[in-house]
Amino acid sequence: MSNASKAPSSRVLTGVRVALTLISPLAILCGPFFLNRVTPYVFGLPFLMFWISAWTVGTALAMGLVYWLDPHRHIPPGDTD
Secondary structure: OOHHHOOOOHHHHHHHHHHHHHHHHHHHHHHHHHHOOOOOEEOOEEHHHHHHHHHHHHHHHHHHHHHHHOHHHHOOOOOOO
C-alpha cells in the first residue's frame, strides 16, 4: 500500500480550505445579528466583543491551516512540473 492512497483527495482538501475561508467572515458578519447583548460577560468583555475578538484570532488560525493544507506551497518556485 503506497502513501498516496492514504492521503486525502485534493477535492476534499479544496472543500475544507473553502469552508475554513468562509466560516470566519460569516461568523464575524452574522454573529452581531444574533448575539448583540451586553450580558453575559466573558473575560470581562461583553459577549459580542468577546465573539468578534475570538473569531479574529480564529480567522488567523484558520488562514494558517488553509496555508498548511495548500498543496502548492510544497512546489519550489520555477518548477512547472
